[in-house]
Amino acid sequence: MIEIVETGPFNTVQDLGRPGYRDIGVSASGAMDPLAVKIGNILVGNNDDAAAIEVQTFPFKLRFETGGVFGVTGTDGHPMLDGRELFPWCTHVAEPGQILELRQPPRLARAYIVFRGGLDVPILMGSRSTSLRGGFGGNAGRPLIKGDRIEFGTPSDVLPPPASGIAVIEPAVALRDAFPGPIDGALPIRAIAAGEHELFAADGEAFWSQTWRISSSSDRTGYRLSGEPIKPTATVEMRSHGVVPGVIQVPPSGEPIIQMSDANTAGGYPKIAGVIECDLWRLGQARIGSRLRFVRSTHAEARAIEQAVARYVEDVRKTSQMVKRALKAMT
Template sequence: MIEIIETGPFNTIQDLGRPGYRDIGVTASGAMDPLAVKIGNILVGNDDDAAAIEVQTFPFKLRFGTGAVFAVTGADGSPVLDDRELIAWCTHVAEPGQILELKQPPRLARAYIVFRGGLDVPVLMGSRSTSLRGGFGGNAGRALVNGNRIDFGTSADALPLPAGGLAVVEPAVALKDVFPAPVDGVLSVRAVVAGEHELFAADGEAFWNQSWRISSSSDRTGYRLSGEPIKPTATVEMRSHGVVPGVIQVPPAGEPIIQMSDANTAGGYPKIAGVVECDLWRLGQARIGTRLRFVRSTHAEARAVEQAVARYVEDVRRTSQMVKRALKAMA
């Protein structure tokens, strides 16, 4: 069990989301950086979609009411357990009464605290994720507040851990050839052309050729981008259509919106492009004010990135199981 002792707004319980209900108006929700949750769960021995705490406002502190195995993934920076700095992307053991603190990370936006056994909150429509807009899931549909107490779930993984913890090379480093670092502070994001791209004519090229800034009017629903407005060649009246995370729509003012984890289930703005799914975790770690440039991609390139990420995840899974089994055999 854990008790929240210091938190800011919008820190929530999230897993990999609840896809499959958009036809009845239910957004998928889920972690803004699903790769961080998946890797954290592998490290502590959970199923990939076990619930974790998503921290996006800092500092954040919790007290362990019982002993626990945990890992902190996602944002850069070092977690602190009872004033002792820990390594991120690594398993650790906490004793009852110890306090875990996450301070403001230097560059990135969101950290994830993953516990062996996950968090024991109700499963609604196949997920434990919090939907703040819907008011359900996670912590009774609300952000975490001081005093909240949350139990751990049960874990089938009883394999031992190395004395120094089980660590992994984080995705940004392990996959640096796939996800290049920002150049001059500009983050490159792969996207494919979407259905209404041709409506923008020359402005369509302006979308790709300029850098955009994530505005302060951004949240888990969508990132609003600031830049030189782009507009279709003629006013187009469109019926609402289904949208998913990664879709980039252009409202009448001409500044695009990227749909994110709490994306609307439908919308009528024209779609100029769609971020490839495997790049969404990078957007989930982008702060307000981050500059972006969209790189025109193809479905084949998107598939290649997907395969590279899948190989990385499976390598982490295989190595984790191999180390734990070796330790068990030595016991």
């Protein structure tokens, strides 16, 4: 069990989401950086979709009421256990009473705390994720607050990790060929032209050529972008249509909105492009004020990147299993 000692708004319990209910108006929710959750769960011996804590407002502190194996992923900073710096992207063992502290990461927006056994909150529509807009899921459908106490789930892996922990090279480094870093201070985000792209004519090209900034009016539902407004060539009355994370819509203001993890289930704004799925985790780690440039992509490129990520995840899984087999042979 853990107890929340210090937290800010919008820190929640999340897993990989609850897809399949958009037809009845239920957003998938789930982690803004699902790759960090998946890798963390593999390291501590959980199923990929076990529930974790998504931290996006810092500092954050929790106390281990009972001991347990945990890891902190997503962040590029160092978590602290009783004041001692730990490596991120690595397993650690906490004793009862110890306090884990997460401070603001140097560059990234979010950190994820994964626990062996996951977090024992109710499963609703196949997921333990918090839906803040719906007010359900996670820990009573709301952000974590000081004094919250949450039990661990039943672990499927009972072997203690090695004393040095099981660590992994973070995706931004291991996959640097697939995910290029910022160019002139702007994060390149790959996208594919969407259904109403042709409505924007020359402004459609301006969408790709200019640098956008994530505005302060952004949250888990969507990132609103600040920049030179783009407008369709004519006013078009559109029916509402289904949208998913990654869809980029353009409201009358001309400043695009990228749908994120808590994406609306439907909307009537024209769609100019869609971010490829494998770049969504990088958007999830982009802070308010970050600069973005959209790069034209193709379905073939998106598929190739998806395969590169899948190979990375499988390598992490095989390494973890190899270490566990070696430990088992020694006991």
